Amino acid sequence: MKDYREINRANWDERAPAHAASPDYNLQGFIDDPGHISQVVLFDRPLLGDISGLRGVHLQCHIGTDTISLSRLGALMTGLDFSPASIERARSLVASTGDDVDFVESDVYDAAQALDGEQFDLVFTGIGALCWLPSISRWAATVAALLKPGGRLFIREGHPMLWSLDYARPDGLLVVSSPYFERVEPEVWEEGGTYVETTAVFTANTTHEWNHGLGEIVTALLAEGLQITGLVEHDSVPWEAQPGQMTKDDQGEWRLTDRPWRLPASYTLQAVRL
Numbered sequence: 001m002k003d004y005r006e007i008n009r010a011n012w013d014e015r016a017p018a019h020a021a022s023p024d025y026n027l028q029g030f031i032d033d034p035g036h037i038s039q040v041v042l043f044d045r046p047l048l049g050d051i052s053g054l055r056g057v058h059l060q061c062h063i064g065t066d067t068i069s070l071s072r073l074g075a076l077m078t079g080l081d082f083s084p085a086s087i088e089r090a091r092s093l094v095a096s097t098g099d100d101v102d103f104v105e106s107d108v109y110d111a112a113q114a115l116d117g118e119q120f121d122l123v124f125t126g127i128g129a130l131c132w133l134p135s136i137s138r139w140a141a142t143v144a145a146l147l148k149p150g151g152r153l154f155i156r157e158g159h160p161m162l163w164s165l166d167y168a169r170p171d172g173l174l175v176v177s178s179p180y181f182e183r184v185e186p187e188v189w190e191e192g193g194t195y196v197e198t199t200a201v202f203t204a205n206t207t208h209e210w211n212h213g214l215g216e217i218v219t220a221l222l223a224e225g226l227q228i229t230g231l232v233e234h235d236s237v238p239w240e241a242q243p244g245q246m247t248k249d250d251q252g253e254w255r256l257t258d259r260p261w262r263l264p265a266s267y268t269l270q271a272v273r274l
């Protein structure tokens with residue numbers, strides 16, 4: 001039986017080149033315009049505030065577009081991801097753009113060691129990150145170890161309520177079909193596609209994923225001695241999480257077309273290490 005990391009890494013390694021080539025990640029935009037910032041980070045900006053001069057780490061940075069965006073807002077950034085193909089694309093992107101950003105290949109739970117015990121002013125993560133991790137307590141311990149006293153966690157993530165919904169209902173109903181709370185056993189998915197526009201054909205299609213309830217996330221951070229400084233739920237998310245039932249706005253955010261106020265689609269959580 002393969003370890004969940006091996007299974008998920010194979011899936012991400014195959015998707016990273018397709019994502020890098022997709023118009024949705026718009027790598028050319030980062031190369032052509034040194035002021036270009038991803039839509040994800042543009043959305044975060046009002047809550048993120050001024051990050052200039054901060055030393056930051058971006059956990060599960062994928063191909064580096066949000067990491068570079070944070071660097072362009074003035075933070076000194078390192079991105080970390082366990083997928084060699086993602087890290088390779090991220091490094092090749094900064095080689096083309098000239099942004100001063102480092103990328104480290106590591107499992108998120110091994111981040112403190114992989115980053116040589118360095119502590120940061122800002123830990124940034126999210127948008128499809130927590131669902132790959134079996135234990136939210138272990139993640140919170142990792143975050144705490146990476147923060148300096150006074151350092152801040154910023155996460156904007158798909159809402160656990162959204163993750164619990166069936167996303168392929170032909171009748172347009174919102175139906176809870178997957179766990180809301182963390183369970184030991186993963187949800188095992190078999191999906192040939194990905195979330196960007198691509199013609200690529202994939203073979204590593206199995207993933208192992210976990211949900212974590214909002215209360216579990218907050219409680220795990222509190223247990224590590226972090227103080228929660230902000231928790232905002234949003235009615236939108238930056239991908240079409242309920243295909244056929246959502247409408248995209250000018251900022252690239254998707255929300256339910258019919259009565260979007262029914263569903264918390266994502267949230268922004270901020271916490272400070274005391």
Ligand SMILES: C[S@@+](CC[C@H](N)C(=O)[O-])C[C@H]1O[C@@H](n2cnc3c(N)ncnc32)[C@H](O)[C@@H]1O
Nearest residue numbers: 012060062081082083086107108126127128132
């Ligand atoms: C959906 S992406 C993150 C999205 C990112 N916000 C973006 O769009 O650029 C999820 C990332 O998590 C990484 N990942 C999954 N499990 C991981 C783990 N255990 N340790 C480190 N990275 C992991 C994957 O390689 C992938 O790059």
